[in-house]
Amino acid sequence: MEKMQQIVGRARAAFNSGRSRPLEFRIQQLKALERMVQEKEKEIMAALKADLNKSGPNAYSHEILGVLRELTLTMEKLPSWAAPHPVKKDLLTLRDEAYIGYEPLGVVLVIGAWNYPFVLIMQPLIGAIAAGNAVVVKPSEVSENTAQLVAELLPQYLDKDLYAVVTGGVPETTELLTQRFDHILYTGNSTVGKIVMAAAAKHLTPVTLELGGKSPCYIDKDCDLAVACRRITWGKYMNCGQTCIAPDYILCDPSIQSKVVENIKATLKEFYGEDVKSSPDYERIINQRHFRRVKSLLEGQKIAHGGETDEASCFIAPTILTDVSPESKVMEEEIFGPVLPIVTVKSVEEAIEFINLREKPLALYVFSNNKQLIRRVIAGTSSGGMTANDVIMHSVLPDLPFGGVGHSGMGAYHGRYSFETFSHRRACLIKDLRWDVVNKLRYPPGSVEMMQL
Amino acid sequence: NPYGGLVSHLRASWLSGKTRPMEYRVAQLEALGRFLDDKKQEILEATELDMGKPSFEAFFSEILLCKNELNVTLNNLSHWMKDEHVDKNLVMQLDSAFIRKDPYGVVLIIAPWNYPIHLFLVPLIGAIAAGNCAIIKPSEISKNTERLVAETLSCYLDNDCFAVVTGGVPETTRLLENKFDYIFFTGSPPVGRIVMTAAAKHLTPVTLELGGKNPCYVSDTCDVTNVARRVAWGRFFNAGQTCIAPDYLLCTVEMQEKLMPALREAITEFFGPNPRESPDFGRIVSDKQFQRLRTLLGSGRVAIGGQTDEAERYIAPTVLADVLPSDPAMQEEIFGPVLPIVVIANMDEAIDFINARPRPLALYAFSCDSKIVNQVLERTSSGGFCGNDTLMHVTLTSLPFGGIGNSGLGKYHGKFTFDTFSLHRGCLHRNMGLETLNSPRYPPYTQQKLGLLTTTFEVKRRGTCTLL
Numbered sequence: 001m002e003k004m005q006q007i008v009g010r011a012r013a014a015f016n017s018g019r020s021r022p023l024e025f026r027i028q029q030l031k032a033l034e035r036m037v038q039e040k041e042k043e044i045m046a047a048l049k050a051d052l053n054k055s056g057p058n059a060y061s062h063e064i065l066g067v068l069r070e071l072t073l074t075m076e077k078l079p080s081w082a083a084p085h086p087v088k089k090d091l092l093t094l095r096d097e098a099y100i101g102y103e104p105l106g107v108v109l110v111i112g113a114w115n116y117p118f119v120l121i122m123q124p125l126i127g128a129i130a131a132g133n134a135v136v137v138k139p140s141e142v143s144e145n146t147a148q149l150v151a152e153l154l155p156q157y158l159d160k161d162l163y164a165v166v167t168g169g170v171p172e173t174t175e176l177l178t179q180r181f182d183h184i185l186y187t188g189n190s191t192v193g194k195i196v197m198a199a200a201a202k203h204l205t206p207v208t209l210e211l212g213g214k215s216p217c218y219i220d221k222d223c224d225l226a227v228a229c230r231r232i233t234w235g236k237y238m239n240c241g242q243t244c245i246a247p248d249y250i251l252c253d254p255s256i257q258s259k260v261v262e263n264i265k266a267t268l269k270e271f272y273g274e275d276v277k278s279s280p281d282y283e284r285i286i287n288q289r290h291f292r293r294v295k296s297l298l299e300g301q302k303i304a305h306g307g308e309t310d311e312a313s314c315f316i317a318p319t320i321l322t323d324v325s326p327e328s329k330v331m332e333e334e335i336f337g338p339v340l341p342i343v344t345v346k347s348v349e350e351a352i353e354f355i356n357l358r359e360k361p362l363a364l365y366v367f368s369n370n371k372q373l374i375r376r377v378i379a380g381t382s383s384g385g386m387t388a389n390d391v392i393m394h395s396v397l398p399d400l401p402f403g404g405v406g407h408s409g410m411g412a413y414h415g416r417y418s419f420e421t422f423s424h425r426r427a428c429l430i431k432d433l434r435w436d437v438v439n440k441l442r443y444p445p446g447s448v449e450m451m452q453l
Numbered sequence: 454n455p456y457g458g459l460v461s462h463l464r465a466s467w468l469s470g471k472t473r474p475m476e477y478r479v480a481q482l483e484a485l486g487r488f489l490d491d492k493k494q495e496i497l498e499a500t501e502l503d504m505g506k507p508s509f510e511a512f513f514s515e516i517l518l519c520k521n522e523l524n525v526t527l528n529n530l531s532h533w534m535k536d537e538h539v540d541k542n543l544v545m546q547l548d549s550a551f552i553r554k555d556p557y558g559v560v561l562i563i564a565p566w567n568y569p570i571h572l573f574l575v576p577l578i579g580a581i582a583a584g585n586c587a588i589i590k591p592s593e594i595s596k597n598t599e600r601l602v603a604e605t606l607s608c609y610l611d612n613d614c615f616a617v618v619t620g621g622v623p624e625t626t627r628l629l630e631n632k633f634d635y636i637f638f639t640g641s642p643p644v645g646r647i648v649m650t651a652a653a654k655h656l657t658p659v660t661l662e663l664g665g666k667n668p669c670y671v672s673d674t675c676d677v678t679n680v681a682r683r684v685a686w687g688r689f690f691n692a693g694q695t696c697i698a699p700d701y702l703l704c705t706v707e708m709q710e711k712l713m714p715a716l717r718e719a720i721t722e723f724f725g726p727n728p729r730e731s732p733d734f735g736r737i738v739s740d741k742q743f744q745r746l747r748t749l750l751g752s753g754r755v756a757i758g759g760q761t762d763e764a765e766r767y768i769a770p771t772v773l774a775d776v777l778p779s780d781p782a783m784q785e786e787i788f789g790p791v792l793p794i795v796v797i798a799n800m801d802e803a804i805d806f807i808n809a810r811p812r813p814l815a816l817y818a819f820s821c822d823s824k825i826v827n828q829v830l831e832r833t834s835s836g837g838f839c840g841n842d843t844l845m846h847v848t849l850t851s852l853p854f855g856g857i858g859n860s861g862l863g864k865y866h867g868k869f870t871f872d873t874f875s876l877h878r879g880c881l882h883r884n885m886g887l888e889t890l891n892s893p894r895y896p897p898y899t900q901q902k903l904g905l906l907t908t909t910f911e912v913k914r915r916g917t918c919t920l921l
Contacts (some may be wrong), residue, residue: 061906069911087851098849105857110912180698182537182858194653201649204642206660206862227888234895266603281896304678356468369885378880380474382555385879390891393881396910397550399539400879405557405636410658412877422888424857427837428830429589429846433821439842442724443686444733446509 004113004172007164008136008179012109012127012159012181015134021104023082027075029129029158035070035123037064038159044118047145051117052239053284062239063118066396071122073398073415076131081130081368081419084428092438097430104132104205106182111173111196113187115242115288115336117143121150125163125186127418133183134162140188142286148336181205183422189334192405202290208411208421210244211404212334213361217247217391218351218366218377222257227322228367228389229263233271237318240283241294241338245363248335249324251351254344259303261320263342264340268305268318276317277310285314294337299331301341327356348373352380360384360406365391384408455459455624456588460618466613473556473584475534479527481528481581485574486523486611489516492605496570499597503569506765510691515535515570515771518848519682522575525850525867526582533582533871536880543909544890549882554875557658558634563648565640566595566738567694568789573602576637577615579870586614587637588629594739626651628753629885633657635874639696641786642859660863660873662696663856665813669843670698670803670829672820673708679789680819684792685723687817687843689770692735693790694742697815699843700787701776703803704792709774709794716792717757728770729762735751735788750779753793778806799899800825804832812836814860817843827890836860867876877920 019025037044067232084099112121121139123289128135137154140148151165168178170202177184177199186196187210194338200207219228235246252260262275272279285291291314298307306319316338324331325342331341345351355364368374374388384404387394395402395414403412413421471477483760496515500506526533536551548890560580573589580587589606589851591599603617618628629651638648653658671680687699687721704712705856723729737743743766750759750771758771768790771811776782776793783793797803807816816835818826826840839846847866855864865873893905 029807050702053900057900057903058896060903061894061898065907065910072911087849088786088850090849093845093849097819097848098852099841099855101830101838106834141696176687182891186679193656197653197656198650201646204645204649204663204859204862209656224885229889229897230888234891273897279897281898296495363679367885374882378553382469382558382876383878384876385881387881387883389883389885390881391881393545394550394879397539397541397545397879397881400550400881401877402879405555405876407656410611412879425853426835426857427846427849427852428855429842429849429852430823430826430839430840431842431845432828433676433679433819433841436682439683439686442513442684443724444507446507446733 002165004175004179006251007106007166008181009305010161011136011164014159015107017106020129020134020162021132023078026130030075033129035125036069036153037067037071037122039154039340043149044146045222047149048118050145051143052242052286054239056278058238058281058283063116064117064421065165067122067126069099070126070398070415073387074126074419077390077416078130078419079254080170081416084160090380093431095431095435096433099427099428101426102131102419102424105422107134107136107426108422109176110135110137111184111186111188112139113136113140114140115147115239115244118150120187120415124413124418127164127413128185128422130419131160131422132366133239133422136164136166138166138168139201143165152434153177183207185411185413185421186210186406193409208403209409210413211362211407211409212244212330212336213333213404213408214248214331214360215245215361215365215383216351216355216364217365218248218255218348219250219252219260220366220370220373221253221346222369222373223367224369225256225259225263230267231261231390232365232367233264233267236340237268237271237282237338240285240316242286242336243392245385245395247340247393248361250340250342251345251354253346257342257344259320260342262318262429265305270320277315282318284389285316288314289334291316294335294339295341296338297335299329301328301330306338348377352377355381360404360408362404362408363387363391382406382411446448454627456618456628457580458557458632459618460633463588463614463616467558467586472581472586472614475531478581478584479530480720481568481610481615482523482530482578485578485581488519488606488609489519492601493658494599495601495605499601500569500595501695502597503566503595504692504694504738506691507733507735509733510735514568514691518576519571519574522578522850522866522870526578529868533868539829545866545881545883551880553556553878553880554871555878556581556872557876558725559586559588560635560874561588561590561628561633563636563638563640564592564822565591567691568694569595569598570602572639575631576865576870580637580866580874581615582871583875588633589615589617591617591619593619597622635659637873638662645861646809647885660855660864660865661861662841662854662863663814663859664788665811665856665860665862666692666700666783666786666913667697667813667815667817667835669702669817670800670807670819671702671708672713672800672822672825673698674816674821674825675703675819678718679717681712681719682722683842684718684819685719685770688792689720689723689734689790690739690844691766694735694738694788697837697842697844697847699792699817700790700813701777701783703806704794705798706796709796710819712794713756713774716772721756721788724770727764727819728758729760734770740766740790743768746787746791749782749787749789749791751775752782758790800828803834804829807833811859812857814856815839815846
């Protein structure tokens with residue numbers, strides 16, 4: 001499609017003009033983004049409501065607050081991030097200038113996902129702009145209201161040629177991926193992640209893949225169950241379970257399973273009231289296809305709580321499944337819905353073994369009063385990130401890299417890591433041209449004495 | 454799948470956890486050091502057989518630089534392995550937030566023939582330091598070194614965790630069908646694409662150290678003698694078979710005139726009147742490479758050298774003058790002892806010339822005027838840059854070594870190798886108490902809760918008034 005070539009070509013020409021490189025320009029663009037978020041807050045929240053049935057305060061705290069924070073942090077720190085970093089020199093380079101220079105990569109592609117459709121475009125975009133690149137943004141077509149809004153708003157606030165929005169579905173994205181980019185950041189699932197990386201390989205384009213998987217949550221017998229279950233309930237059912245780092249399933253001793261269920265039930269009532277369906281704070285499944293997918297996971301399962309569904313409104317009640325078999329469908333794929341299976345294990349070792357038999361997850365959670373046990377779980381497993389005694393929160397700290405490992409992804413971003421992801425760290429050594437005394441040691445003719453030096 | 458068993462075996466060792474304790478990693482690294490010490494003579498001999506590598510060069514690149522990396526790693530390993538604690542926000546003051554350096558698992562290191570020990574060993578140092586198991590695939594083209602590594606490395610390293618696989622393209626292709634947790638490849642861009650495509654099937658992260666044509670700009674204001682020495686040294690080291698060698702020179706016609714006698718003098722100083730007899734000048738690694746290089750000699754006009762001997766795979770240190778951008782020597786990475794000079798009118802033209810081409814692994818600029826060096830640096834893009842010298846930026850272990858665009862992705866050397874082979878895992882260990890601090894985030898949502906949340910999570914610009 002000629003259109004894609006034109007858009008990317010324009011972005012590249014704009015990048016080559018050099019105007020995205022001065023720090024003042026980048027900060028000016030970031031300030032414009034900040035104005036956009038502040039001025040168009042209502043429109044953004046309306047789009048999120050239309051796409052995911054997200055309530056005002058919810059939408060604000062999940063998507064807008066995080067973006068504003070990232071903007072403030074980035075504008076604040078950019079001069080220090082972008083400054084050349086002098087490095088330790090050795091004997092031969094003592095008189096030289098040696099440093100790492102941070103440079104833009106060129107034209108980068110950001111592909112967003114539908115579950116947090118605004119922040120998953122904005123946060124990478126902020127890092128890409130801060131690093132001095134031109135950016136092509138491809139919001140998810142599944143969250144179509146937000147995609148449409150982003151396509152309308154960005155050109156109103158940002159440099160139109162440097163920062164372009166491309167909308168569309170699979171055919172458009174496939175076409176886009178044939179173009180050459182200097183970095184691609186993709187958020188989505190592992191299957192498409194492989195396609196993105198294979199397309200990137202043709203151009204030797206580095207990629208950051210923020211994928212997913214089943215994030216396990218181990219609850220130790222020795223812990224404050226009420227607190228643990230409240231925190232888990234919050235992280236599991238927010239956004240109707242459609243969060244890449246939601247606790248996907250619980251591992252716990254059979255003796256506490258029913259207490260866990262009771263605590264979660266109580267918390268759900270506290271959060272959403274008696275009639276969840278009428279709570280303004282409970283979202284919906286994004287579309288019918290995903291509704292049917294999640295609903296099918298309930299087949300043959302022991303439903304300890306919830307299970308009500310309504311296809312017309314894509315409503316699935318907060319659901320808990322007990323005594324789930326590891327071989328069942330709900331334990332095969334990432335749930336990405338408000339269904340929480342509990343798999344019983346007899347010990348933390350069994351839990352660790354269970355986790356390690358599966359693909360490395362994006363996030364991992366463990367609840368325990370026992371610090372040693374927590375240390376053991378961290379050391380005995382691998383995951384993109386983890387939180388002990390809470391869920392989700394490690395993704396909120398800007399100084400922690402956010403990314404996956406293995407099937408859950410590669411690379412990381414957030415805060416400084418976004419800036420580094422979208423920068424080239426160029427090694428620079430500047431020597432003096434006049435002095436050659438030291439260099440003589442290395443020139444031929446070589447000799448045994450020289451070698452022994 | 455002929456390598457399935459081997460990969461499974463290494464994976465089982467990995468899952469046993471034995472590569473994780475620091476003591477184990479140190480022991481393996483020290484064993485690598487002993488390998489370099491014990492097998493020094495064999496390494497010098499094997500690389501001489503493979504490409505006539507002069508002992509001085511082999512010692513420098515295959516032994517000395519490797520030992521430096523080893524020592525930097527051993528000196529700093531405990532520090533690098535430690536959890537890195539990070540800044541926390543208001544609500545997390547009682548929590549512990551840190552970055553844990555986790556090994557990836559079973560990694561694959563594919564090395565090329567030109568620095569056949571260095572280019573597998575330095576990545577391996579980082580892989581071991583980071584706690585991984587590794588399969589090493591040395592190049593079949595440097596066959597004497599390949600045999601040495603295949604036969605002797607196993608005497609030094611734990612064979613349950615580290616293995617050497619030999620073979621050519623078919624074997625490497627089969628090897629790449631397996632799932633690895635990281636792949637480190639040094640070689641050409643076309644093969645880099647194949648490796649990355651294979652890695653994509655398993656979502657395996659990669660580092661690709663590739664190549665390209667490294668431009669070398671020489672301004673009119675420079676110390677011609679020193680420039681000639683430094684450029685000649687960088688170009689003719691290993692008979693030009695260096696990924697970061699200055700590939701071609703850009704200068705004015707006047708500078709070309711001045712440089713020629715200086716280059717001639719430097720070459721004579723280094724290799725004597727007949728470089729073929731010098732023990733310090735290498736040979737081309739294979740007949741195929743030799744033939745390829747010989748055809749490039751038709752570019753421009755031979756100003757220095759040009760002699761070849763097929764039996765010895767000898768190509769004299771050669772400088773080609775007045776080379777045109779359309780000449781064969783300007784179409785591919787030279788990777789031989791041939792230095793084309795392309796004449797340009799001024800620095801701006803040189804910069805445009807460089808920027809019209811794929812981004813190189815290394816870029817060089819020579820000038821007594823530091824402003825000119827900085828201009829070239831600022832207006833171009835490359836993996837690394839060295840002003841007023843060649844090759845040296847990669848000997849400083851505190852600088853990252855890697856390419857950009859066609860010349861590669863990722864970086865290593867020193868701590869960067871350790872970081873390449875470790876997953877930086879964001880960890881937050883929270884307090885189970887103080888639950889009231891969490892209440893603003895829970896439904897039912899209210900504007901009041903939102904206000905509280907905003908206050909505790911917000912990042913304020915310095916200098917803005919926080920009183921409301």
